[in-house]
Amino acid sequence: AQKVTQAQTEISVVEKEDVTLDCVYETRDTTYYLFWYKQPPSGELVFLIRRNSFDEQNEISGRYSWNFQKSTSSFNFTITASQVVDSAVYFCALSERLAGRRALTFGSGTRLQVQP
Amino acid sequence: SQTIHQWPATLVQPVGSPLSLECTVEGTSNPNLYWYRQAAGRGLQLLFYSVGIGQISSEVPQNLSASRPQDRQFILSSKKLLLSDSGFYLCAWTQGDWGEKLFFGSGTQLSVL
Numbered sequence: 001a002q003k004v005t006q007a008q009t010e011i012s013v014v015e016k017e018d019v020t021l022d023c024v025y026e027t028r029d030t031t032y033y034l035f036w037y038k039q040p041p042s043g044e045l046v047f048l049i050r051r052n053s054f055d056e057q058n059e060i061s062g063r064y065s066w067n068f069q070k071s072t073s074s075f076n077f078t079i080t081a082s083q084v085v086d087s088a089v090y091f092c093a094l095s096e097r098l099a100g101r102r103a104l105t106f107g108s109g110t111r112l113q114v115q116p
Numbered sequence: 117s118q119t120i121h122q123w124p125a126t127l128v129q130p131v132g133s134p135l136s137l138e139c140t141v142e143g144t145s146n147p148n149l150y151w152y153r154q155a156a157g158r159g160l161q162l163l164f165y166s167v168g169i170g171q172i173s174s175e176v177p178q179n180l181s182a183s184r185p186q187d188r189q190f191i192l193s194s195k196k197l198l199l200s201d202s203g204f205y206l207c208a209w210t211q212g213d214w215g216e217k218l219f220f221g222s223g224t225q226l227s228v229l
Contacts, residue, residue: 006159033215043204045160045220052215091160095215101165101173102148102214108159 003027004094006107013082014115021077021110023092029053034068034075035093035104045091051075082114118143122207122221129228135180135194137224139207142188147209149190150218151182154204166190202228 005024013019025034036048049059051068059066063080079086089111093104122139129135141147151163162175164182172182179198183191190207204225208218 035217037220043206043223043225045206045208045218047217047219050215050217093160097214102167102210102216103150103162103165103175104218105162106152106160 003105004092004107006090006092006110008110009108010111010113012113012115015084016081017114018078018080019082019112019114021079021090021092021112023075023077023107025073025075025092025094027073027094027096029096031097033095035095036066036075036077037091037093037106039089039091039109041088048077048090079112082112084114084116087112087114118209118219120207120209120219120221122224124224125222126225127227129197129226131199131228132196135192135197135201135226137192137205137207137226139190139192139221140188141209144188144209144211146187147211148216149184150208150210151190151192152206152208154206154223156203160206164192197228199228202226 003026032053034051037045038048039045056068065078067076089109091109092107095104119142148167150165152160153163154160164172164174166172166184169184180194204223206223207221210216210218
């Protein structure tokens with residue numbers, strides 16, 4: 001079973017629209033971390049946020065915001081007033097303490113295209 | 117500050133040829149090192165990770181192998197490439213225990229023809 005599911009393969013919006021990228025995860029661990037990364041056309045992954053399982057406070061950073069809900073095992077990412085520079089592939093990832101390895105499990109990614 | 121270098125950026129290889137991708141990290145010691153692969157239009161798959169010199173953990177049985185001959189050097193190899201080995205290979209590093217964010221290299225686009 002998928003540990004991290006990003007059901008939206010591709011999303012296309014027009015500039016200035018708000019867009020939400022969904023992420024659903026699966027774990028039996030009570031202690032874990034969730035991440036979002038951005039992959040622009042250059043290919044290198046850029047870290048956006050890390051959230052631990054004990055902190056359910058939503059976070060806002062400029063036009064970016066994250067909604068973490070343990071009850072639904074979701075960690076969704078919203079971009080407000082999207083811009084062309086937001087066009088990229090976005091990955092959600094999970095790190096579990098009990099997994100016994102210091103690695104991240106990534107979702108399949110959501111490609112966001114922001115049209116001018 | 118820490119930096120990660122990965123090369124080459126692009127590689128075109130015939131089926132059956134060998135492969136060697138190299139990754140080095142600067143500005144830190146005893147990092148955890150990782151190789152991920154991204155197939156076209158798909159997510160990131162963890163291939164190997166290493167917590168120290170000579171310590172390699174393999175996630176997926178395949179045609180590839182990894183080695184860590186020095187503390188900050190991580191090499192991905194193959195004796196004979198398959199068409200299915202094509203993809204975008206990313207090296208990454210982190211420090212410390214689980215849960216830390218990964219820092220990624222710029223990637224190698226490998227095309228096996």
